[in-house]
Amino acid sequence: MTTRSAAVLASGTANAAKLFVAALAFTSAYVGFSAYSNASSATEPTGTITLSAREVPITAPAQATVAPAKAGKITVSVLTGGTASCAKSYVARSVVNAEPGQSVSYGWRLARWSPATKTWRTYLVDYDGFAGATETVEWRPQVSGNAGWYRVELSIEDTKVVKSDRFQVSC
Incomplete structure (x- = not known):
């Protein structure tokens, strides 16, 4: 019976490790997405752009x-x-x-x-x-x-x- 318990215990530990890694990946993705959505919802600072133009004389044809x-x-x-x-x-x-x-x-x-x-x-x-x-x-x-x-x-x-x-x- 000890061999059977060890086999069940070993397979249970492997499954627990897989579930732990999956939960960790899900949590990381959730936290990353949450941080991204919070960062993109922040208002961007406004800036003033000044356009300028210069007058160029029209030249005669060649x-x-x-x-x-x-x-x-x-x-x-x-x-x-x-x-x-x-x-x-x-x-x-x-x-x-x-x-x-x-x-x-x-x-x-x-x-x-x-x-x-x-x-x-x-x-x-x-x-x-x-x-x-x-x-x-x-x-x-x-x-x-x-x-x-x-x-x-x-x-x-x-x-x-x-x-x-x-x-x-x-x-």
């Missing part, structure tokens, strides 16, 4: 100091008033001669020098046209975050391609 356009030559000017980042806008201008009453198609090409292939590679293109006599044509390409050497090319239908001097874009 302007360019544009060189006069000439037939058979492309002038490229950088637009002023742009951002301080590497995004830069340019104005390319030229004069295209046409017969009165005839239509003319032309295309712009912004080419970037590739040191790897040692060739001018197309970066941007644009096409346009007009009807009438001589006209000054203009294109405003933008180079964004791509430093290097560039040039602008103008191809007029059935004539040779006019190329600008190269220019460097740097950040």
